[in-house]
Amino acid sequence: MTAVAGWRRSASLTLLAAATSLACSACSSLYSEGAITGAGIGGAAIASKVTSNAAVATGIGLGAVAAAKAGVQYSERVVHRNTQDSIAKAAGPLDVGGVAPWSIVHSFPIEEAAHGRVTVSRAISTGALDCKEIVFSVDHDATRDKAAASAFYVASVCRDGENWKWASAEPATDRWGALQ
Template structure:
């Protein structure tokens, strides 16, 4: 393995701050792109294009991984809320497949039912806290809607893991 990939891999494997990951990925990709370009050509314009292409690909890969991580959390919350009736409170937790964000947990409650013929949705209130956070860490609270999609409860908001919006997220 080439030594210029070490910063990129380190940034991707570390769990933590999103801005650190984005900047670390960008910097690592810049270093890797420069090394690749240097080994392939002496043409400055071509080398710049290669470097920018590697950097863009690395950023796109990180953004994809971040969307997948958020989708894991949203799916865990939706599945926990699916079993609840109005006024009930349950627990949710997720252990991420990619360690780019902290594993999370919290409470979820159904505040009301929304729907009609062929449409079954729930408005939910949920809390989020990192699993490794000290007990005194305050929770963040949010409100969203989930809907039953042929037996699979899914996030109904257009943020950030709703696949239909693609690059508009």
């Protein structure tokens, strides 16, 4: 087998592993490790074609891994932001004490679909800056091995025009520089 054929086979197996990891729900760690491993293999293959200098090859490999890791982290933030927006959307129209269900099915299935309940515990401000403190649950359905359970969290949401947005400082929240 030639070096090119071996590289093509490795690349094909890496792509197959990446596709498989994307196809399964709740495969966040497999997705992350698959993407980073694939980048490492791809970076090594590119480096071997570009240079014979070990330092340059190492730099290419590290750059590919860093880019893959940044891409994985970005996609995870998008999934978290979508979940937070779903909760904020359900909480926005509620009065203090009102309860509503929330749910999300991710179009990019690196995390399981989620659901729960949300209530408004207090109005933080009204008028030009309309914000609420919420308490929400993430409900886990009963399985053959585990009873149903809920985990509870506190957060803040604020009105942004017609929409309600997550306002708590979380990894999926956009950063405000030195203000956070």
